[in-house]
Amino acid sequence: MTDQTVTFRVRRHQPGQEDAWQEYPVAVHPGMTVLDGLQQIKEQQDSSLAWRHSCRMGICGSCGMVINGQPGLACNTQVLDISDRRISLEPLSNFPVARDLVPDLEPMFDKHRSIKPFLIAGQQDGDEPLRQSPRQLTDYLQFSYCIKCGACMAACPTLASDADFLGPMPLTAAHRYNRDSRDDGFDQRKQSLGDHHSISHCHYAAECSKVCPKGVDPAKAIQYLKRDLVLDLVGLRRRPGPVPQGSPGTPRDDIPKAPEFTVKKP
Amino acid sequence: MAREVIHDVLILGSGLAGLRAAVEIARRVEGADIGLVSKVQLMRAHSVCAEGGTGAVLREDLGDSLDLHAWDTVKGSDFLADQDVVYRFVEQSPKEIHQLDRWGLPWSRTEDGHILQRDFGGHSYPRATMAADKTGFFEMQTLYDTLQQHGGCARYDEVFASRILVNDEGRFLGLSVIDMASGEMLTLRGRALLIATGGAGTLYGFTTYSDTVSGDGLAMAYRAGLALEDTEFIQFHPTGLIPSGILMTEGCRGEGGYLRNNQGERFMQHYAASKMELAPRDIISRAMMTEILEGRGFHQDGELDHLQLDMTHLGAERIHQRLPLIREVAMKFIGMDPVDTPVPVRPVAHYSMGGIETDIDGACTAPGIWAAGEAACVSLHGANRLGTNSTAECLVWGAICGEKIAGFLGEEPGLPDLPADLVAAEESRIFEGLLGPGGSASPFEIRHQLRDAMDQHLGVYRDGASMQQGLDKVRELKAAFKDVQVEDKSRVYNTNLVRALELENLLDLAEVAVASALAREESRGAHARTDFPDRDDDNWLKHTLVRQAGDGLDIRYKPVAITHWEPVERKY
């Protein structure tokens, strides 16, 4: 495998200093991710470079950054897929920056909390198992894939001009719970969802869906959320389909029994 | 002097166990003041990487039973599990599944609306309760979201704990922490502490763990005088993706995937004919290493030798529905679609069966400290953990510890005094020691050497001579660390400093693990010694306990709770 050199152009931010671009030549081999490249820079060239990372497999959502102008995850972007000469790295846009490639995501977490992202139902402590059909599951499953990486928030043009806009991630979370057949919280959530800095500012630029690394499609969630709000307004909103009535399953005859206890109780 | 903040209880670690405990305390104690301390942001903990499923008996009507789950677990553990603990576990686990259902977890479903389960290694019934192949992720999301409806939880995101403060009697006093965002040192006080920091997987170079899993809780507990139990038992998962080690869930085989060697043969028929690819992990990992060592692996220059995980006969629809993450990862990282190409895999460091010694309720020997999840060794997994039992353990003991801590808060009102010199010593250790001038050793270099040494000397197969070399190497690196240089002196978001502190923790844990392994002269579960190939119940049916003693180690043993089944030969 031959290595080739790719220039990593990183937007550095040190507290109290002007932002500055810094360039690092990185020896890249096929299969190498942007995260690997950053790690190499830190170990061999500049240990002061800061960014977040954890799982390496695109599920923890730590390493969101703007890569060649597109928000995405450093860990699942292969360097040679996007450029064999130079790539630029910036912290996620639409967020304050703490240092280098580390954005402050607190505003997103706060907005997420504000839309009541949990099941609101009177049955949290019951004993008997709940039922949900695969159809009912599909109704919200896609929207629950969100890893809170912030890529959609960085891509959203409305958030760029309105920092108070709820943004794709919290709105999607709201829709995810609204559409859960176990949830009964639509009326509680609709106040903030219909609010001034909310759905009415979204005109399907679809940038959020374009950059989402997990196929969540926030833009789709928001449009369905709008439909639900409109239907609710005219009194036509329906709850997700009926709970399936189960048939007792057939016991399996190929399951062994646990061996007799061999320790005698005193 | 470090600023002091007082909470009722501190939870260290925001993975499954930590979040589960936080939710439990929040709903049991009205207005409980919880400090949730995590070195990553919430929702970034390694628990999100758990894939295959959570073990629980849900369908006794179809033939599953608590006894069977218990037996599978005990047999899987090579009889080193405490059996009273196992029973506590199997009884509690189904309740946790239904609780999460009521908190909104998107469990996969059967047509009639039941929660879907699939086969998993070492289980006699398909009881891996699944949410596609993102079970851990969804469990984390559900707990995180549920926590949002409870007030009173102070979040310390990206706050690195560097020391557990205890007084001379071992009573918990607080935590010394560094707020990474500001570089400020804080003293968090609390009456109770839950350690839920996970395992120490980045000890190894080829590992499934997130970069941030460095056993900080274990090492701090160890330095605070607590015992680490059974740390020689480190699980190697059979299917880590080449070259990164990213986990290919056991669910791939649970759904029917095959393992093949370079002859195209399903070699597991020679090792576990009845269970084939669904034998417990230790057995499959040994089989794979044997295949590779005997030359039946695939070889490619610049890569580790490997075998193939073949899912091509499962069909696109099954993979899309039940293994979407696996497919996504394989395609993104190695450009292979498992629907039509077998993927290269090899055994990979995956789990620490050992941890901080606790009783059946998760309480540590020091008053006021609990431990849960992978960080704890409640002795559920013994010498080898069954797949699906780890996420279940986190949920079960997260809830148990939460309940116990809630009770403790009610009956233990006092907050003992904190001797001022404890905090001052920690401050000077970090700000003058590590961040001060001088030092020449590169932490990155030491870390690489440590990981190489662990890969080489404490792998799937071990022997005395190699482990002795490993121990010497670790001690040499520990000495080198005393002269470590943290180049970046900035206070704000100094990831360099954090990496150095993590390395220090890893070095301590490496020493404990290798020393424990060297001492145990038998083969049991994940601890497979070529120089002692047989299990020795007469001498070694006991748990290892390691404490810090000055600069050395104090190794002791304690008996295994055998309450239901006497050990028998373990065959699949």
Add this chain to the structure above:
Amino acid sequence: MRETKYWALNLLAGLLILVLLAQHMAVMQLDGWLEKWLADWIPPLSWPGLVERGTNLIQMVSYVLLLGLGLFHGFYGLNKILAEFIQGDQKRRIIRLGCTVMGILLFVVGTTVTVGFYLVNG
């Protein structure tokens, strides 16, 4: 919830404007084509054309409607966009008030002209 109502009304207004304004725009902008096709075509901007449309009751009502809907739709959008850039609830309230007042004012002016023209020339 009030916001949702306004927003839904805005969509509805958009739809209605589309119909009404399409007719108006076709007459005003595509007059070249229409002149070709229609025999008794009167140029839309000539005084006779003006009188013909302005004294037609349906046309007059449609103009008033179009004016109202257009002003609502337009000022609603303007208010939304301005409120994105300008931080602070107080300032946003002022903008909202400003947009409302402007809209009403223009509606009054426009309606006066339209209805007045209808009455004077009709």
Add this chain to the structure above:
Amino acid sequence: MAVSEKTMRPSGILRWLGGGRRGLEGYLYVIHRISGLALLMFLMMHVFFTGVRLLGEEAWSGLMEMANNPVLHFLEYLVYVAFAFHAVNGLRLIIIELAFGIGPPDEPVYPYKGSIHKQRPLMLIAMVIVGILIFAGGFDLVAMGH
């Protein structure tokens, strides 16, 4: 935890144009807003200028005389273009914002193709219609001299 010192990346209207927004739909979002603002500006002027007709035929004819020059005709044409775009794109947006034409919620299959791909035919049809309208108006302006 609190960050002691923060800076925002360049934000505001400039970020409508760049910063990762390269998708067609993203630009339509921007053009829709700008054309809407332009139409509102025109509407305000329009209300006042057409008010002149209350003053009688002579005033009106005088105004028309003044307005009858190529520059104003062209500006008028731009208004028409803005309207053609805003109307057709607005119709498309209403359809989409009521969740039609973007596909049902489903389990995404990697490589992910979502609502963007589902609605793209609708978007293209809308843009073709806009194109035809703009052309027809332009032809009217240039070839027929209105």
